[in-house]
Amino acid sequence: MQPFNRLTGPVACLPQPNIDTDVIIRIERLAAGDRTALGTYAFEALRYRSDGTENPVFPLNRPEFRGAPILVAGANFGCGSSREGAVWALMALGLRCVIAPSFGDIFYNNCFQNGLLPIVLAEPLVIAIADLAIGGAPLTIDLERRTLAWSDAPPLRFEIDEMRRQSLLTGLDPIELTLRDAAAIAAWQAGDRTDRPWVWNLDRPGTGRLTRSGNPR
């Protein structure tokens, strides 16, 4: 995961609500398996016309916002499918931060797994940022201080869960973190085998493949 600390750059705006992860990246592009090509396909249905040429009115196609690292979006951004490829596609497009009044819950989680910072702000503030972003003026986002600021204006503070902020700042791997709790996990499982044996009683002859060549814990 890419750590996130401080970022400065222009802000592209995509104000309509309910931009879903199917629109962010089509499933066939993920099924094709080429993660490096995802940037080309991000927002495909909005970004290109039916003849395959770029749609000049799509914000991220406009010269001042091409490659912008920050996106201001409408409510419920990233709703729908859990595909983490939506985050990969946005990052492949060069985005590192999305600001919106709300996000799809699973998309929001996936952002933190990859180092894309989602900032939730009240709708009037989101609209104010969108207004100031016209023309491509750079915005600075400082996760350490939890602020965003235009060069000549006082910084605006944003809220973010402390656990999530730390994970982005450090880029620590959650699997490694959790494996430190291996003993607690083992103890919980031992107790649960006694309390709810039916959850663990899964050997069924004749249903699927029962031989296990994997790790026999």
Next chain:
Amino acid sequence: MSAATGKALFDKIWDGHVIRDLGDGWALLHIDRHLLHDLSGPPALASLKARGLPLHNPELIFATPDHAVSSAPGRTGETNVPGARLWAGLKQLSQEAGVRLFDLGQVGQGIVHVMGPELGIVLPGTTVVCGDSHTCTNGGVGALAFGIGSSESSHVLATQTLRQQKPKRMRVRFDGELGHGVTPKDLILHLIGRLGASAGTGYAIEYAGPTIRRMEIEGRLTLCNLSIELGAKVGMVAPDELTFAYLAGRPFAPPEAMFDRAVANWRALASDDEARFDREETVDVAGVPPTITWGTSPEQVIGIDDVVPDLSRAVDSDRRTAWQAALSYMGLEAGQPIAGTAVDWVFIGSCTNSRLSDLRDAARIVRGRKVAERVTAWVVPGSEQVKRDAEAEGLDRVFTAAGFEWREPGCSMCVAANGEQVPPGARAVSTSNRNFVGRQGPGARTHLASPAMAAAAALTGAITDVRRV
């Protein structure tokens, strides 16, 4: 129990799975069941292999190919060429890791959220995850089930846990009798229309009330399935006698010797009378008509008797812009009655509505009639078991005699990951869950509805009030 200690269904399951409190509402949660499919499974398994990490509990993981495999009769894992790599990868990586896989042609294969409850793998009181947002479906049997991305999926494979922040709780109570032609699908579409597609963001939703208590399990699965379209990762129904009867005898349900003990545990899961919710909503079911979407978000719904809404009814300017874009994409005019709109495709399938009761509902409308000439109509059963059960009842012949295609189980045209698409500009009535732009194929125009409404549209060649067929 005092008001201070009354607990909701959600909290009982959550609290029972906390291995360690991480502070600030975060917990290290045990995950009892992890389901893998051909799209999200291979990358998660491969990432563990690449890191040299073993699976923590391969016996709690179950895999089946559903997304990228063809649904064509006689298909193999290689019929859809772009998906062949994913199918082969899921098989190989599952075998290496000791994960049980239900392959094509075997009972157990099917849409992952149909397979879980059907085999009794998903049980009341279990925590269930899958790299798929419709994992919330499994809440229909009283599980705490939610979708995750591939990074979190890898985390579960490696540790059998997740680091999660507790959501808020919402309860939606349904009261009253379902009207003629009204199904659980109509209820949940109606609710999404009323509350909006982000109302559930940050919440776990419990569906409750007398209507739910009378609802069969497959209907509850449909209801919970669309929780994510309301914005909620989690939707659930407290288990009851109907749940226990549904699960008894299923392959992975508790064996007879343990069943009573399990049921005693499951009975205690129901929300206490004193339980508090952060938000409560009530729906009078009697007033809900057969419902259909008109736009490109599941919140853009109307009753079948209604007209496509005028932009002046939009609550704000962003929504007005979104409605305008939706009307243009869908090729509809504000003010036109939705009934009578000509249809090119009908798709009966998906984790929302592909179970035996769904196919029976559709077949009841179709029996002895013919699909309209202009319409291509498909039935894609949710699983190999559903397919076999439906064939044993002769439902396949009802559909094929009418001109439907009877296909092999999988996600198919709901998500079009296997290349099965509604053509550009074509209009489909679909029993699936998402009417997003391009969801069923670039330029495809999707109207979400119940199986009976989809069947009616196939017969008449137009969006039709199922009560008049």
